[in-house]
Amino acid sequence: xxxxxxxxxxxxxxxxxxxxxxxxxxxxxxxxxxxxxxxxxxxxxxxxxxxxxxxxxxxxxxxxxxxxxxxxxxxxxxxxxxxxxxxxxxxxxxxxxxxxxxxxxxxxxxxxxxxxxxxxxxxxxxxxxxxxxxxxxxxxxxxxxxxxxxxxx
Amino acid sequence: xxxxxxxxxxxxxxxxxxxxxxxxxxxxxxxxxxxxxxxxxxxxxxxxxxxxxxxxxxxxxxxxxxxxxxxxxxxxxxxxxxxxxxxxxxxxxxxxxxxxxxxxxxxxxxxxxxxxxxxxxxxxxxxxxxxxxxxxxxxxxxxxxxxxxxxxx
DNA sequence: CGGATCTCAGATACACTGACATAA
DNA sequence: CTTATGTCAGTGTATCTGAGATCC
Numbered sequence: 189x190x191x192x193x194x195x196x197x198x199x200x201x202x203x204x205x206x207x208x209x210x211x212x213x214x215x216x217x218x219x220x221x222x223x224x225x226x227x228x229x230x231x232x233x234x235x236x237x238x239x240x241x242x243x244x245x246x247x248x249x250x251x252x253x254x255x256x257x258x259x260x261x262x263x264x265x266x267x268x269x270x271x272x273x274x275x276x277x278x279x280x281x282x283x284x285x286x287x288x289x290x291x292x293x294x295x296x297x298x299x300x301x302x303x304x305x306x307x308x309x310x311x312x313x314x315x316x317x318x319x320x321x322x323x324x325x326x327x328x329x330x331x332x333x334x335x336x337x338x339x340x341x
Numbered sequence: 342x343x344x345x346x347x348x349x350x351x352x353x354x355x356x357x358x359x360x361x362x363x364x365x366x367x368x369x370x371x372x373x374x375x376x377x378x379x380x381x382x383x384x385x386x387x388x389x390x391x392x393x394x395x396x397x398x399x400x401x402x403x404x405x406x407x408x409x410x411x412x413x414x415x416x417x418x419x420x421x422x423x424x425x426x427x428x429x430x431x432x433x434x435x436x437x438x439x440x441x442x443x444x445x446x447x448x449x450x451x452x453x454x455x456x457x458x459x460x461x462x463x464x465x466x467x468x469x470x471x472x473x474x475x476x477x478x479x480x481x482x483x484x485x486x487x488x489x490x491x492x493x494x
Numbered sequence: 495c496g497g498a499t500c501t502c503a504g505a506t507a508c509a510c511t512g513a514c515a516t517a518a
Numbered sequence: 519c520t521t522a523t524g525t526c527a528g529t530g531t532a533t534c535t536g537a538g539a540t541c542c
Binding site: 374438439 | 530531532533534535536540541542
Binding site for chain 1: 349350351352353354355356357358359361362363364365366367368369370372373388391392394395396406407408409456459462463466467468469470474475477478479481482483484485486487488489
């Protein structure tokens with residue numbers, strides 16, 4: 189539903205943080221999807237490539253933990269990335285259960301493209317906010333997220 | 342993925358507003374789902390009941406526009422609500438294409454239950470934020486959302 | 495006719511669950 | 519024996535697309 193006629197949205201919903209967050213996430217998700225689709229990629233691809241670029245070669249399980257992608261989905265996403273030769277998968281000689289996943293030069297180039305797209309998306313998403321306000325929003329969300337990542341006890 | 346080991350998350354992701362928003366939305370969505378599931382309901386039910394409560398009886402199309410739910414999904418959600426007698430569907434004598442959907446007394450009681458659950462969820466979700474910060478977050482998200490609901494031109 | 499409404503069938507993306515074989 | 523890994527098949531939710539029938 190694209191234009192829910194702003195003034196008609198129930199006030200009871202409009203003030204609910206959980207509603208605001210999920211609705212904004214829908215917008216963000218669409219912008220991200222569209223931006224990445226233009227380069228024939230999707231969110232999981234960016235997350236995996238970015239993680240590989242920052243931490244270097246890793247097993248699929250480690251990759252999943254760092255990028256927040258379920259191991260079982262890492263498999264499928266890596267299949268797609270390997271097919272396009274953005275990553276290579278080779279058995280780990282030190283632990284024969286593992287695959288060592290490595291980003292290729294082409295993968296790094298693709299990552300740069302995706303980063304560019306995503307930078308534009310952030311700007312479009314946060315258009316109505318000043319730089320200070322964007323920083324505030326980022327800070328607040330980071331704190332909320334950190335809190336919910338903590339209590340694994 | 343539940344505990345992505347905070348300090349291992351790529352900084353390149355951790356600073357991306359679109360990532361923060363969608364990740365937070367996942368948390369929020371889980372909390373909401375769990376909270377509503379305890380009363381055998383889901384997000385669509387609350388949105389529809391709240392919209393009916395605030396605007397009164399309406400056609401399914403109008404309901405969809407106001408609550409931001411796709412008309413095609415309104416059908417299914419109303420089936421579930423009607424089955425539990427939280428709403429009634431009756432043909433509109435003035436326009437025979439339409440159903441007039443009305444919330445029942447039981448529906449209103451259910452809505453109160455859902456509101457209570459959701460209030461608790463907001464508190465859990467925003468636990469690390471002060472009241473002022475919660476208001477800031479709400480304000481910032483509202484502005485972002487308003488901006489993206491505007492340009493239907 | 496064009497346009498709105500209701501309905502159903504299906505598709506997508508993301509996240510998650512359960513099971514299995516293999517190997518540490 | 520227990521745990522970790524990779525893989526596959528399947529679930530669930532929120533969203534959207536497309537089609538058809540009905541009616542304005």
